[in-house]
Amino acid sequence: MNNQFDVAVIGAGAAGMMCAAVAGQRGRSVVLIDHATRLAEKIRISGGGRCNFTNLQAGPQNYVSQNPHFCRSALSRYTAQDFLALVKRYRIGWHEKHKGQLFCDQSAEQIIDMLKAECDAGRVSWRMPCKVAAVGREGEHYRLETDGGVISARSVVVATGGLSIPKIGATDFGFRLAKQFGLKLVEPRPALVPLTFDTAAWAPFVPLAGIALEVDIETGEKKSKAQFREDLLFTHRGLSGPAVLQISSFWEPGASLALDLVPETDVASVLIEGKATLKKNLANLLSQWLPARLAEGWLAANGFRADTRIADMPDKQLRRLGESLNRWSIVPNGSEGYRKAEVTRGGVDTRELSQQTMMAAKAPGLHFIGEAVDVTGWLGGYNFQWAWSSGVAAGLSV
Numbered sequence: 217m218n219n220q221f222d223v224a225v226i227g228a229g230a231a232g233m234m235c236a237a238v239a240g241q242r243g244r245s246v247v248l249i250d251h252a253t254r255l256a257e258k259i260r261i262s263g264g265g266r267c268n269f270t271n272l273q274a275g276p277q278n279y280v281s282q283n284p285h286f287c288r289s290a291l292s293r294y295t296a297q298d299f300l301a302l303v304k305r306y307r308i309g310w311h312e313k314h315k316g317q318l319f320c321d322q323s324a325e326q327i328i329d330m331l332k333a334e335c336d337a338g339r340v341s342w343r344m345p346c347k348v349a350a351v352g353r354e355g356e357h358y359r360l361e362t363d364g365g366v367i368s369a370r371s372v373v374v375a376t377g378g379l380s381i382p383k384i385g386a387t388d389f390g391f392r393l394a395k396q397f398g399l400k401l402v403e404p405r406p407a408l409v410p411l412t413f414d415t416a417a418w419a420p421f422v423p424l425a426g427i428a429l430e431v432d433i434e435t436g437e438k439k440s441k442a443q444f445r446e447d448l449l450f451t452h453r454g455l456s457g458p459a460v461l462q463i464s465s466f467w468e469p470g471a472s473l474a475l476d477l478v479p480e481t482d483v484a485s486v487l488i489e490g491k492a493t494l495k496k497n498l499a500n501l502l503s504q505w506l507p508a509r510l511a512e513g514w515l516a517a518n519g520f521r522a523d524t525r526i527a528d529m530p531d532k533q534l535r536r537l538g539e540s541l542n543r544w545s546i547v548p549n550g551s552e553g554y555r556k557a558e559v560t561r562g563g564v565d566t567r568e569l570s571q572q573t574m575m576a577a578k579a580p581g582l583h584f585i586g587e588a589v590d591v592t593g594w595l596g597g598y599n600f601q602w603a604w605s606s607g608v609a610a611g612l613s614v
């Protein structure tokens with residue numbers, strides 16, 4: 217078996233397959249190595265099995281990174297429209313769901329099959345399942361010790377992803393390799409992840425589990441402030457749903473979240489102004505804005521009786537109730553961790569890499585792409601777009 221290649225790509229996920237296909241179709245001899253038994257499991261489970269494969273609005277503003285401009289070059293060289301053109305070429309049915317998010321009509325498997333076919337078009341060699349035990353430099357080449365023997369390659373592309381969902385094969389291999397070659401890391405942390413709260417403090421909200429509603433959510437101050445209007449989901453242990461997944465990528469331990477459960481309505485003013493004319497009780501009134509179960513649960517959690525008539529309540533109490541809905545401030549005690557996180561924030565420090573080629577300045581021929589790099593997309597197809605764009609950037613340069 218030939219064990220000498222121009223390029224060895226480690227990790228046959230979204231970024232790795234894209235990179236291998238592009239390099240192979242440029243005539244490079246490429247080997248793609250993955251330790252998993254099933255190909256591209258994260259693509260398979262993504263988007264509820266339909267893969268939210270890109271976002272039409274994808275731009276640097278949709279990514280979290282210590283260097284927010286780093287991703288600009290790759291994203292503009294290979295755009296959401298470029299990936300969509302590929303999807304169309306393979307006649308994969310797709311639809312736009314919400315805010316530019318594109319999904320397969322049928323199955324995420326179609327994206328995996330498409331990338332596999334692109335790799336075949338580039339005559340990519342596969343080693344899978346195959347573990348890489350060590351990577352070292354040997355003259356002009358890299359030497360990879362794998363459980364299928366030694367592989368020699370002029371360039372190595374590390375596409376081993378982040379740490380989320382270890383049970384389907386996530387490892388810290390890429391981060392360890394980066395350290396071995398003297399590259400800095402931005403501390404990895406779970407992101408796009410549900411947030412949790414102290415058990416005693418959360419107890420009043422446990423009965424609200426399962427309720428969803430659109431909210432405004434924010435965290436941070438001034439320049440570091442992040443805000444989203446998305447759906448919130450109450451869970452038994454805390455908060456989830458797109459609103460919380462989005463904000464989790466910006467949340468710093470110890471910081472509070474501010475939520476507006478009735479965006480664009482000043483609840484206190486409506487209640488106080490309506491006191492004279494509105495004969496309803498509190499639960500009826502709140503259910504014009506909130507699901508009925510949340511209205512009742514919210515009143516109980518905040519010490520109000522559901523059947524109190526607003527006409528009988530002092531303005532001060534109505535103001536307190538209104539503010540509890542428009543300015544709910546809570547401090548998570550943590551997150552559900554990598555077990556539930558969709559992605560890993562942080563990773564290989566972008567200051568170590570070329571934004572055109574994704575190559576490490578300190579280790580010529582060694583490239584890092586995809587989620588292993590400190591570029592983390594918002595929820596909504598942005599992470600795959602980064603995988604495709606960074607994969608193409610490296611694939612065009614190796």
Ligand code: FDA
Nearest residue numbers: 227229230231251262263268376377389586587597599600
């Ligand atoms: P990816 O994780 O895809 O691939 C890494 C590969 O490296 C894997 O095949 C793994 O087996 C291999 N590997 C790891 N360690 C190795 C080692 N030591 N040796 C050899 N191989 C190794 N994003 C999005 O844009 N739209 C969406 O709909 C979703 N949905 C979604 C759902 C869920 C449940 C999760 C967990 C994540 C998402 N994502 C998403 C995020 C998206 O899946 C993720 O950002 C990309 O898959 C990252 O692509 P990479 O190729 O960088 O890593």
